Amino acid sequence: xxxxxxxxGYLAVMTAFFLLYxxxxxxxxxxxxxxxxxxxxxxxxxALCAFATGIHALEKANRLPWICFALTAFCSFLGEGLWSYYxxxxxxxxxxxxxxxIFYVSYSIxxxxxxxxxxxxNKHISLSAFSADLVISLVAAAGLMYIFLILPTFxxxxxxxxxxxxxxxxxxxxxxILFGSMVIFFSAGRDGYSRSSLMLMLLGFLVMLIADxxxxxxxxxxxxxxxxxxxxxxxxxxxxxxxxxxxAEENVTAKHTAxxxxxxxxxxxxxxxxxxxxxxxxTALGVVFVQYKLFNFVFCWAMFLIIILSIRQxxxxxxxxxxxxxxxxxxRKATREAQKDFLTKLANRRHIDDVLAQLHRxxxxxxxxxxxxxxxxxxxxxxxxxxDVGDRTLHDVADAIRSAIRNAxxxxxxxxDEFIAILPGADVQTVSAVxxxxxxxxxxxxxxxAMHVTLSLGGASIPPGGDxxxxxxxxxxxxxxxxxxxxxxxxIAGA
Numbered sequence: 479x480x481x482x483x484x485x486x487g488y489l490a491v492m493t494a495f496f497l498l499y500x501x502x503x504x505x506x507x508x509x510x511x512x513x514x515x516x517x518x519x520x521x522x523x524x525a526l527c528a529f530a531t532g533i534h535a536l537e538k539a540n541r542l543p544w545i546c547f548a549l550t551a552f553c554s555f556l557g558e559g560l561w562s563y564y565x566x567x568x569x570x571x572x573x574x575x576x577x578x579x580i581f582y583v584s585y586s587i588x589x590x591x592x593x594x595x596x597x598x599x600n601k602h603i604s605l606s607a608f609s610a611d612l613v614i615s616l617v618a619a620a621g622l623m624y625i626f627l628i629l630p631t632f633x634x635x636x637x638x639x640x641x642x643x644x645x646x647x648x649x650x651x652x653x654x655i656l657f658g659s660m661v662i663f664f665s666a667g668r669d670g671y672s673r674s675s676l677m678l679m680l681l682g683f684l685v686m687l688i689a690d691x692x693x694x695x696x697x698x699x700x701x702x703x704x705x706x707x708x709x710x711x712x713x714x715x716x717x718x719x720x721x722x723x724x725x726a727e728e729n730v731t732a733k734h735t736a737x738x739x740x741x742x743x744x745x746x747x748x749x750x751x752x753x754x755x756x757x758x759x760x761t762a763l764g765v766v767f768v769q770y771k772l773f774n775f776v777f778c779w780a781m782f783l784i785i786i787l788s789i790r791q792x793x794x795x796x797x798x799x800x801x802x803x804x805x806x807x808x809x810r811k812a813t814r815e816a817q818k819d820f821l822t823k824l825a826n827r828r829h830i831d832d833v834l835a836q837l838h839r840x841x842x843x844x845x846x847x848x849x850x851x852x853x854x855x856x857x858x859x860x861x862x863x864x865x866d867v868g869d870r871t872l873h874d875v876a877d878a879i880r881s882a883i884r885n886a887x888x889x890x891x892x893x894x895d896e897f898i899a900i901l902p903g904a905d906v907q908t909v910s911a912v913x914x915x916x917x918x919x920x921x922x923x924x925x926x927x928a929m930h931v932t933l934s935l936g937g938a939s940i941p942p943g944g945d946x947x948x949x950x951x952x953x954x955x956x957x958x959x960x961x962x963x964x965x966x967x968x969x970i971a972g973a
Contacts, residue, residue, distance in 0.1 A: 526548065528722060557579070582648070589655045649690040689711050817829035849913055854931070871929065875926070
């Protein structure tokens with residue numbers, strides 16, 4: 479709840495800032511319009527505050543990629559700050575290349591580092607395959623930029639300055655960064671990533687690419703559009719900062735994509751992602767073919783070999799993907815089986831402990847109820863009817879519990895003849911109602927009723943953000959009181 483309020487506050491501040499910035503540019507307010515770099519620093523500063531809030535709220539295991547992205551904003555803040563110092567204090571621009579460009583280049587380095595960390599966390603993406611795809615995309619993007627931007631402007635490369643080559647490198651690397659963020663976005667949901675936070679990240683890198691591309695065009699053709707571009711850089715960082723807060727706000731580790739329709743859509747997206755480098759490559763080759771009219775035998779022969787090789791490689795990739803999907807299915811099946819109690823088919827003690835630990839970490843923003851359930855005099859049932867009947871009794875009791883709880887609840891065998899039901903969003907009255915349904919379900923089972931099987935239940939509920947250990951202790955004490963009171967009853971603490 480607190481993080482959601484911070485997010486709303488940042489969004490309000492960002493919106494007000496960019497509306498004011500736009501008004502200054504549109505109205506051409508002097509001298510404010512001449513201090514666009516100072517306004518840009520303010521915008522990046524807001525984004526850094528958003529990064530700090532989001533990173534602080536994230537779990538440690540998920541912080542590193544966002545720290546890398548925050549460092550990109552910090553490097554740009556330092557670079558822009560130095561530029562402003564030269565411009566407004568010393569009264570002279572630092573030129574290019576300059577010390578400012580060290581920080582601007584660091585933006586690309588930290589962005590790529592953050593994307594690599596994201597990809598290393600995603601078990602479904604091969605880092606080596608992604609690296610090869612990235613190189614193909616960068617080379618193709620650089621080639622197309624050379625054909626359409628550089629050649630029409632310069633007759634040969636010797637006419638180009640080091641400063642211009644540096645300006646060209648920014649949008650080229652931006653294209654690679656955007657490509658990496660698209661790969662991450664298309665794989666969202668499979669390792670718990672939030673699509674909304676990654677969409678904001680994708681938009682941030684897209685805005686950065688557009689800004690750097692427009693800046694390059696202004697350098698090549700001497701367009702006076704830099705004041706209109708300046709708001710785009712802080713906007714990109716603010717989008718990334720909001721993405722960081724969104725990633726922290728959402729419980730991404732608890733979100734799973736299990737629907738058949740979504741899995742099919744992800745499969746189609748995965749194929750499109752694998753096709754992307756080939757599409758880019760053949761587009762570049764096609765442009766070269768048409769632009770330079772290379773209708774000779776050698777070029778056509780080379781193109782044919784490249785096409786055949788690409789088809790062969792893509793078929794191998796598809797075969798590997800199929801094998802990986804089969805392996806993933808087997809792993810998921812093994813994981814599900816490892817989380818079940820072999821006798822009752824409810825969650826086993828290990829899985830229950832994992833769920834409780836996760837709830838303890840996340841501090842749910844809703845009440846949480848819990849029931850301890852004990853089969854009365856179970857040893858007598860075993861001694862009287864035998865262990866086979868005792869096992870069948872536990873199985874029938876598990877079925878009764880399963881039929882009585884709600885869809886969102888989690889039931890498990892806690893050990894021996896003791897069961898547990900975790901009830902998200904349940905207050906004291908709801909816990910009591912679920913417990914009564916469980917008792918009724920056992921009484922209506924003819925085989926259990928014939929053996930006079932009864933249950934003792936103890937339950938409790940904690941408010942949002944309450945302590946799980948306290949809930950376990952209070953529920954266990956309620957179960958003990960139910961047994962002391964004569965068994966075959968339910969006692970809810972606080973009811």
